[in-house]
Amino acid sequence: MIDRILVVGAGFAGATVARSLVERLPGCEVTVIDTRDHLAGNAYDAVSEHTGHLYHRYGPHIFHTNSQEVVDWLSRFTEWLPYQHRVRALLPSGQTAPMPINRDTLNSHFGVSLDTGQAVSDFLDSLRLDIPSPRNAEEHLQSIYGPELTELFYGRYTRKMWALELAELPISVVARLPVRRDDNPYYFNDSFQMMPRNGYTALISRMLDHPQIAVHLETPFDKAMESDYRHVFNSMPIDEYFEEIYGPLPYRSIRFEHRYGEAWEQDVPSINFTDDGPWTRKTCWALFPGCGGKPGGHVTYEMPCSYEDNNFERYYPVKTVDGWPQERYRQYAELAKQKDNMTFIGRCGQYIYYDMHQAVANSLMIARRFRGNAAGPDV
């Protein structure tokens, strides 16, 4: 008998569940639907008709992970190009400095000559506030960098990004960035850092290329579909599914502005803006490996906004120190537990700030649990 499964969302979460199930669940046929007219969810990339560059429509997506399992799984669908991401922050002086803050950042901003890790530690000791148990992102940062650097590198940026004060945000929002005492200029520490050779859309397309997977784009989920399937794996926003009966979950969104022919003098692909202007970041696609196109040429600016002001594009789940969004999500998660025929997956289904590798790892786990571990590992 055919086991019919519906997957809502053709992003990393949905594609991973779909592929894992058809390979390991005998008789399983999966239908994947997505509202959008393309695969790969927010990781979608495409060749620019203006410049020939491969660019990411929803902002730069950098692959990084410590999970060998995730790398092995994804490597079945793509080759990789080595890539370690670098970012610089544009300061009020007009200079740029490495972000996350490192020894070079401190030397150039304060005009000092710190030459060892110990010298950096001693210098930061002279700046930092003594806060033994930080309660929020501001206290966490001030306990490492002190108030001046916290405001300069994180304060205004965060207010733009989240429309919240640092003191309102949990530590986890800023603790993703490493604290450096050397001159390591890279953004991440993970043991695997690379980009898919032909891009994310090609990767997801290969994942979904299977005779037992049917993909329907421009097809929004409708509750009437549920009765046609044994189970639904759903990456739509969980509050939207339950018609916001507990109120909407807060999300932050971003508007992207593409500029063509703009000069780029930096040797890093992303610049963070630390000022009060509307932009948080700009990215030059030509500096990513395998991006093709002409040098310079295509620069994308990011302006955070509410999702209501951006066609209901929900990008970042918002978590606060007082925990009200988390509590509202828990109410929806309780409702979801009562639905035996549905599992919520991915960033919006689980209301978690997943990176791509985390969405994959979680979806592999969910698929494995559903089909029974007896069917064996995915890789």
Ligand SMILES: Cc1cc2nc3c(=O)[nH]c(=O)nc-3n(C[C@H](O)[C@H](O)[C@H](O)COP(=O)(O)OP(=O)(O)OC[C@H]3O[C@@H](n4cnc5c(N)ncnc54)[C@H](O)[C@@H]3O)c2cc1C
């Ligand atoms: C600006 C930005 C930058 C990012 N940078 C990075 C990065 O550098 N590195 C990294 O690892 N991760 C990054 N991420 C996170 C990455 O995008 C996510 O981890 C990944 O997209 C999660 O995949 P997903 O499948 O959960 O969600 P999504 O990619 O959002 O896919 C969900 C899909 O479901 C579809 N959908 C929603 N509702 C419905 C419905 N009702 N009916 C049908 N379809 C529906 C949507 O159209 C969407 O295509 C970034 C995210 C953003 C927004």
